[in-house]
Amino acid sequence: MPFAVDYGDGYFGSRQPRAEAQEVFLEANSLPERFSGCRHFAIGETGFGTGLNLLLALEQWRRHAPSDAFLSLLSLEAHPLSPEDLATLHQHLGLDDADSRALRAQYPPPVPGLHRIEFPGARATLTLGLGDAAPMLAGVRGRIDAWFLDGFAPRSNPALWNTGVFRQIARLSAPGATFGTYTAAGQVRRDLEGVGFTVRRVPGHGRKRERLTGAFHAPSAEPATPAPQAPRHVAVVGAGLAGLSSAHALERRGIRTTLFDPAGVAGGASGNPAAVLLPNLHPRDADLNRLALAGMRRTRTLINELEAHTGEVLRLASGVAFHGISAHGKKRVTRLLKAGSEATGVLFDPAGPGCTDAPHLYYPEGLAVDMAALCRALAGTLPAPRAEAVTHIHLTPGQDAVQLETEYGRESFDAVVLANGAGQGAPLSPEHGAVSTVTGQMTRVAATLPDWGGFVATGQGYCIPSPDQTAWIGATYRRTQGPGIRQADTLLATDDAANLRHLAWVPGLDDPATQVLDHWAGERAVVRDRLPLVGPSRMDARGRVQLNLAHGSRGLLYAPLAAEWLVDHWLGLIEPLETTTAARLDPARHAGQAPGASDEA
Known part of the structure; x- marks a missing residue:
């Protein structure tokens, strides 16, 4: 006892x-x-x-x-x-x-x-x-x-x-x-x-x-707030990780969904062949660290569930080391070590391995994942998305109905979740004014890489090694003029060269004999503080339009968690984030701001 x-x-x-x-x-x-x-x-x-x-x-x-x-x-x-x-x-x-x-x-x-x-x-x-x-x-x-x-x-x-x-x-x-x-x-x-x-x-x-x-029984002086009415059929616009995670969260809670995406599953930035799950920590920002811990836990749980369900291995590598290569990187490592692992969610191991002599943090729960395969596995648990572009959303006054217009006509839904990157192809809501787009290009190389343990090396760029002496490296961060740039137009030899230059600190990648085998580019939506826009849109005061947008290059960290919070908040269920932490995702936090983005750390 x-x-x-x-x-x-x-x-x-x-x-x-x-x-x-x-x-x-x-x-x-x-x-x-x-x-x-x-x-x-x-x-x-x-x-x-x-x-x-x-x-x-x-x-x-x-x-x-x-x-x-x-x-x-x-x-x-x-x-x-x-x-x-x-x-x-x-x-x-x-x-x-x-x-x-x-x-x-x-x-x-x-x-x-x-x-x-x-x-x-x-x-x-x-x-x-x-x-x-x-x-x-x-x-x-x-x-x-x-x-x-x-x-x-x-x-x-x-x-x-x-x-x-x-x-x-x-x-x-x-x-x-x-x-x-x-x-x-x-x-x-x-x-x-x-x-x-x-x-x-x-x-x-x-x-x-x-x-x-x-x-x-609520006191008469404080009447209870009516419980939100759960929608029965929701349209989800976007079949990338954010949209698929949103549909998955809704379907698990008994809400029927229909997905729309003209590019199909992972047709945009979520088609990344090698993404890194890495927490974004700050030595003095407790809410940001809570987001990082919750995001790491949710994404890993989702990957474990899907691997058990499909029998497919979605992870490319386990463990991530962040090396302080630049002056900014060294300062970040020093400050996080001084703050201590307990203050940042016990996410890093101060004594963990690295592949260089640079000061570093090792994240044992970090992963490299085939993002496109993750999206396909997630889509396998859901109704097949329809290859239709949503061009307009019509809100029906006085009714709990939303009409979506595509090239094939109009359909009525109880609500809609916009989860298509920067919101392209759908009518802009006020929050979209804060979103800008960037192109990220990755490069697959053949190189003589020493065996440093098979974990991912990050610092100035990242390197995901494979046992066959190849690696995915990247990624560039190039501003674009707006959404809709075709992927074929964004593949540049100069970006391959930039990736090799930025990753020259990785053992084996400083060899002039390193060969470029392949490359991939995707367009990402981002806002100033690098956190997504998640929650009800201001285009509808009744909450029939919800957002799960602008995850930038951190969709693997935040998108599955954001979907869980969004749906629980919507349905009045227990939310996975404390109120002050969830406020960091509020779409209204950027009200009136012009788009802007700068290089991510």
């Missing part, structure tokens, strides 16, 4: 923890019955502990929920157990199933903030918040239908059982949201009633005399 020495309390209240969780949390919230008729459902929990409560909820969800329903889970934990302890406890509790294995495989590092864990076989997602409950809940958005008020006893853990926490619980509660808890403390009952819950005492589990259950 696990025991928390700091709190003087056990993790379980009885010798039958599964039976206790079933009665105190699942049955108190009538979950099996409510699951059977829902489309989307959200559970919130104030003490994750061993994960027992949520894993049992997932068992019931698999048995009772409709096949197209989606479960959103939120749990908070101030003192996470180690993965090793979790594995031991899960085995002891008889929880060694697909969901517990998925939980342990994706268990986050002990970094404060929100972390996503996916249960694709259960059509469910867990947002695990590490940190103190009150400030963590204050940064969460979404609507909760049922609460598990768990945690160590109020007498030993007052930071969890107080009015500040309960006010946040009330803020997140949907009308009629229920709760169950093992405690019957009078102060807890009074505090819950004070924030709008009706509370009942019921017989406790086992030898415990009483416990509390109840439901939320």
Whole structure:
């Protein structure tokens, strides 16, 4: 029986923890019955502990929920157990199933903030918040239908059982949201009633005399905000990584999608044959680092799912070393090392390998990926995109309908997601004024490369080595006049030469005998701060037009995460990013700005 020495309390209240969780949390919230008729459902929990409560909820969800329903889970934990302890406890509790294995495989590092864990076989997602409950809940958005008020006893853990926490619980509660808890403390009952819950005492589990259950009723002075109406059919414009990820997130949540792209799957910049997944960190920008950690985790999880589903290997190399080649690069490495790996999401290993003597950071979770193959694998889980260019979007006044016009006529949808780079081919919304376009050219070379470990070398450019003594190197960053430049017009011998010149610091690439074998170029959309435009467009105040645009050269890092946030925000489910972090993606942040871009670090 696990025991928390700091709190003087056990993790379980009885010798039958599964039976206790079933009665105190699942049955108190009538979950099996409510699951059977829902489309989307959200559970919130104030003490994750061993994960027992949520894993049992997932068992019931698999048995009772409709096949197209989606479960959103939120749990908070101030003192996470180690993965090793979790594995031991899960085995002891008889929880060694697909969901517990998925939980342990994706268990986050002990970094404060929100972390996503996916249960694709259960059509469910867990947002695990590490940190103190009150400030963590204050940064969460979404609507909760049922609460598990768990945690160590109020007498030993007052930071969890107080009015500040309960006010946040009330803020997140949907009308009629229920709760169950093992405690019957009078102060807890009074505090819950004070924030709008009706509370009942019921017989406790086992030898415990009483416990509390109840439901939320918003005070008349603060009427509840109506739940957003989930669309049933959404048009997604763009079949690159951003559009495919958006459609994937919608389809997983039971929303039917139709994709439009005249160039087909990965016909634009997402057709990159060798992209690098690398976090963009800053020594003093906590929100940017949270985006980087969340983006790395989401993209890796997606790649793992697709590789398991298709049997295809999508990654070209594992591990990425960033070398301080330029003065700016050396300064960046020095500052990040000084800030420490913990301050930047434990994403780099200060003692990791490099392929030169230059100061460097090694990212063990970094990858090189065949982006085009990734897009094809993702498209294989979705309806086939239609090779039609969307030329106009017509918003129907007073109705929840959007009409898309292509060369083949008009069609009506509940909503639309614009995910086509810079928005070309579709009507411009006000946010598009901040977008500019750049062309990036990569070069495939044959060279005598020493074996430095097979990881990707980055610094001034990047080099993705292959076992056959070839490598993809790149990429240039050339401003264009606007969207729509054909790829064939952008392949330049001067860009191949520039790539070789910039990568001359890589062992083996300084050899004059290096041969150019192939090249590839794509046009990317970018805004000043190098972060995408994600969220509702200002062209429609009713939220029927959503954006997932302008990922620049960091689409592999941000696009899958942005799609998850966009869809959860849209549907009122628990969002994977804290409010201050998500604000960095807000399309309105560039309102009134002229386009602009400069070379990326």
